[in-house]
Amino acid sequence: MIEYVVASKDDKELLMQSRLEMLRVVNELPFDYEFSKELIDNSREYFNSNNQTTVLAIDECVIGCATICYIEVMPTFSHPTGKRAHLMNVYTNSKYRRQGIALYMLNLLIKDAKEKGVTEISLDATELGKPLYKKCNFVEADEYMVLNLK
Template identity: 55%
Template sequence: MEYRYATTDDMNLMIRSRMDTLRDVNSLDEDYKFSEEFLEASREYFREGDQSTVLAIDNGRAVGCATMCYIDLMPTYAHPSGRRAHLMNVWTNKDYRRQGIAEKLVTMLIEEARGRGVSEISLDATEAGRPLYRKLGFVESGENMTMIIQN
């Protein structure tokens, strides 16, 4: 198993793993087709966004992935750098689960975030993912509120 940071040369692997993640998390059919708008916006974010994506590769195939998106906000008392991150797209192929792949990928991203001066990492967790995130030190937060804006 090879663990590595993705580059733009890995665009097809990143897009494929993103689609696999969303199909899995949202219980979509394996042949579900994403819109070209979604695919192009994803490609642009992987090219231009302030993010790092790590991949687990087995025989040239991405069998796991995770992405850390970096966010600069106004500094606060609790977060004097204003540098925060959001972990997303954590996924492992069903045939490779329970082998420590997601833990390795997330740990790589946490260490990078620490090196980049991040003071807080947030994430949206599935029930299946919560035990891993707790093990790595994430805690439930009752502080946040969100609003979904429909366009």
């Protein structure tokens, strides 16, 4: 039976395990790919922050994860709380896909965001993920511009 857990700081190693698995799969990296120390250290530190909520799906081991990152910006007319969020790290192990696991995790995170007064959730979707997000009423938008500073 699949258990859904809102991860705490005590679950940091499970969070890291699922995050690195997701990054390998999404980026088509080999199983033994070595991530940079910078990425690993900063990811661990981020999971210590209170600026995110991560849900883990567990069936003897972690089989799925989804994270929502909370962002506060200056309030506007359309977003009077200034509270926004960005959905990331949505992943289900290939053996468990098409069972509603990711949808369940997303719904938990959307509920959490509503309870926190968030007025907008953004995400970067893969083609594989778009049908899932559309089920949750996300719409494609071209309203923003990006300046990449790296």
